[in-house]
Amino acid sequence: MTCTAFNLTTSPLLPSRPTRLRKPHPTLHPFCFTPKQKRCRFSPNAASLDLPLLPFTLTEVLVPSECKTLHLYEARYLALLEESLSKSKKFFVHFVLDPIIVDDSLEEASFAARNGCLVFIENIERLEVGALVSIRGIGRVKIIKFLQADPYLKGVVVPVQDTLPDNISRLNPKVMQVKEALCSLNRLEIKLKAPKEAPLQTQIANSLMWAEKDLQVDCDEAFFPSLAERVSFAALQPVSGSSQSELLKLQQEKLKAMELKDTMHRLDSSLQFVKDNISMVAAKLAIQSVEMNLRSLHPFIQGQSVELKMQSNEAPSSMEVEAVANGVGSASGTLPPKPSFEPLKAHEMSDGQVQFRKVSVPPHRYTPLKKAWMDIYTPIYEQMKIDIRMNLKGRKVELKTRRDTPDISHLQKCADFVQAFMLGFDVIDAIALLRLDELYVESFEIKDVKTLRGEHLSRAIGRLSGKGGRTKFAIENATKTRIVIADTKIHILGSFANIKVARDSLCNLILGSPATKVYSKLRAVTARLAERMQNGELATIWQMSLL
Numbered sequence: 001m002t003c004t005a006f007n008l009t010t011s012p013l014l015p016s017r018p019t020r021l022r023k024p025h026p027t028l029h030p031f032c033f034t035p036k037q038k039r040c041r042f043s044p045n046a047a048s049l050d051l052p053l054l055p056f057t058l059t060e061v062l063v064p065s066e067c068k069t070l071h072l073y074e075a076r077y078l079a080l081l082e083e084s085l086s087k088s089k090k091f092f093v094h095f096v097l098d099p100i101i102v103d104d105s106l107e108e109a110s111f112a113a114r115n116g117c118l119v120f121i122e123n124i125e126r127l128e129v130g131a132l133v134s135i136r137g138i139g140r141v142k143i144i145k146f147l148q149a150d151p152y153l154k155g156v157v158v159p160v161q162d163t164l165p166d167n168i169s170r171l172n173p174k175v176m177q178v179k180e181a182l183c184s185l186n187r188l189e190i191k192l193k194a195p196k197e198a199p200l201q202t203q204i205a206n207s208l209m210w211a212e213k214d215l216q217v218d219c220d221e222a223f224f225p226s227l228a229e230r231v232s233f234a235a236l237q238p239v240s241g242s243s244q245s246e247l248l249k250l251q252q253e254k255l256k257a258m259e260l261k262d263t264m265h266r267l268d269s270s271l272q273f274v275k276d277n278i279s280m281v282a283a284k285l286a287i288q289s290v291e292m293n294l295r296s297l298h299p300f301i302q303g304q305s306v307e308l309k310m311q312s313n314e315a316p317s318s319m320e321v322e323a324v325a326n327g328v329g330s331a332s333g334t335l336p337p338k339p340s341f342e343p344l345k346a347h348e349m350s351d352g353q354v355q356f357r358k359v360s361v362p363p364h365r366y367t368p369l370k371k372a373w374m375d376i377y378t379p380i381y382e383q384m385k386i387d388i389r390m391n392l393k394g395r396k397v398e399l400k401t402r403r404d405t406p407d408i409s410h411l412q413k414c415a416d417f418v419q420a421f422m423l424g425f426d427v428i429d430a431i432a433l434l435r436l437d438e439l440y441v442e443s444f445e446i447k448d449v450k451t452l453r454g455e456h457l458s459r460a461i462g463r464l465s466g467k468g469g470r471t472k473f474a475i476e477n478a479t480k481t482r483i484v485i486a487d488t489k490i491h492i493l494g495s496f497a498n499i500k501v502a503r504d505s506l507c508n509l510i511l512g513s514p515a516t517k518v519y520s521k522l523r524a525v526t527a528r529l530a531e532r533m534q535n536g537e538l539a540t541i542w543q544m545s546l547l
Contacts, residue, residue, distance in 0.1 A: 047220040051118075052080045052092040053143065053153035061254040062094045062117045064137040064225055065207040065234045073130030076151040081124075081133060089218050090121040093141055093157055115258045116141040116157060118223055136210065137233075138217070139225045140258060159223045162263045171228045174267045178231050181274040182208050185239070188281045191353050192240050193288060193403075207234040228263050235270035239277055241284065355408065357399040357415040358391075365422050366395070375427045376418065379434055384410040388418075416441065423491045424484035430493070442499050443491045449510045461485065463509045471515050475505050478526050501525050 054070075054077070062068060072081055084092045095116040118141045123134040141157040148154045165171065186205045211230035225233075236254050238247060253273055260266045361369055369376075373390070380388045385405045389398050397418050401411050413434050420430035420441050433439050446452060452460050464485055465472050472483050479502040481494030490506060492499050501522070508518050 047222045048144070048156050048158045049088075049091070049118075049220070049223070050147060050154065050156055051088055052083055053113075053116075053146075053155050054080060054092055054094055055097045055113075055153065056094065058096050058098060058255070059251055061096055061115050061251060061258065062119065062135075062137045063233045063236050063254050063257060064117060064139050065211045065230050066137045066237065067122070067203065067206055067210075068135055068137075070133045070135060071127075071130055072133055078130065080152040081121075081131065084121060085124075091138075091219065092119060092121075093117070093143070093155070094119045094135070094137070095143065113143045115255065116143050116160075117258075118157070118159075118219075120217055138215070138219070139223050141223065159220075161222075161225070162229055162266075163261050165262075165264060171263060171267070174264065174271070175228050175231050178235055178267055178271050178274065179208065179212075181271055181278065182235060185274055185278050185281065188278060188285065189240055191285055192281065202240065203237040204234070204239070207237050210234075226263070228267065232263060232266040232270045233257060235274050239281060246280070355401045355411050357411055358394075359397045359399070359415055359418045359422060361390075361395045361397060362422060365424075369397075369421070372421070372427050376421060379431060380414045380417070384414050384434060386410055386414045388414070420491075420493060424486050425482055425491070425493055429482045432493075438495050439493065440496060440499065441491060441493050442503065443489060444503070446488045446490070446510055449507050452510075457488065460510050461488070463512075463515065464490070464506060466515060471509070471518075474519065475502050475522065478522050479505070497529065501529070 056062075072078055080092065084090060093116050095113050097111040098114045099111055118138040119135040120138055121133060122136050125132040140160040142160050143155045143157050145156040146153065147156065182204055186202055186208075189202050189204065208231070211227070211234040215224050236250065236257055238250055242250070253269070257266050257269065260269075369390070377388055380386050380399070385402055387400045387402055390396075391398050399411060399414050399418070401408065405411070417430050417433045420433055421427060423441065423443070425441075433441075446457065446460055450460075463471070466474070472485065475481070476483055479494065479498045481492055481498050481502045483493075483502065483506070484491040492502050492506075494502065504525075505518050505522050508521070509515070
């Protein structure tokens, strides 16, 4: 979600002159609770922080575990960003300004600072105008004192924590239920049609992963909520393709959750909210499936309607039927044209589901992958129309289809191409897997041919390579293959027939045959292959001449 920090002096909610921030009356706002309920607890002796404050409207509430991208371009907000980076350990406070009515006689507007959330800056992208800042909500805070208003707001905040239940173990089953419901919702959400710029990971999965991991930020532990509290907020994330009314309902749920003091109550509300979203997404998937089926049947239905119309409007008489039987055709007696079906796209062949592939990156290929990343990325993204990214945490290259992917087989070709690079083939050699169909990669180990140990194994590897790699190069050139010898593993890239010839030559070398004997056999085999190819071309030319 992209949003822009609004200008306090030009906002329609704020006057041009300085305003006072007053504490709202609990009964004046529809989302506030009655005074009978207990407030969220915060200790006056708890740790406090002096942090910059960034205000937003009520429609932009940020909850813990939520990730948001801000476009900061005004000078004062850029100064706030620099102080957060240099003095505040990448922290600042995200809060909303709630307009309240204190006295009708006052001309100036009054606002209450509510729903403060401590945020951590995860990433910054500098632009020509301003910067794109990715932030993550950490925990709720309360602003107890304002220190400055110019050039940006700054104040003292203390952590806001939930009231501890009598039996904390009662929370664990409810937390597991919310996690399972979020995983089910995420599995349904990834089946929905998404725009091309949509990330591979949904916001729900992103927030849940962050809520489950241990927090590794330099801050007082009092500001970090418990696991149950983080999971209860992780459920309050937008679903892909949400309508305006659904987003409004989400904002209302966020406001209620930020005011709640009971973790169990919030977990119940979040679980019900996730179940409602599951029902909503399931209904959207059913409609999406029906639309795709109707779209695929549209040419056939159109052809049938044309045929029925011709039969009803131009029914042939007995004289016309007799004329057709005698070989005299008429316009009304001709058969309707065959329906023309457009070829199915990749996403239509898979019922609209996005197809994924993951390729693991070995430790010794991590640096070569970084150097050759653009050479790998360009043909996959631009020619094959496949999305690709590097998962730094999982050390895997992830691939997925797009709506404009012309063929579903392109995904497997790209996965084979990346896998060939991980095995040690150069990009310029492995890219042939994208352009040619009858190419494969075969792998085997020396011990599969003969069990060798110690110096015998070293000599076998030496025979495979030859002095300066001459033997390996000779086999590659003769068989039109590419060979990678990685310790005791051997990988061969080429066509099926050429791989067989190269594999036989390598096996003979492993078994102890001298290189000269292998060369002579290889020369005879390649000559027979060339003769067969030439005879096949002559036979094809002869058949074409007969036609």
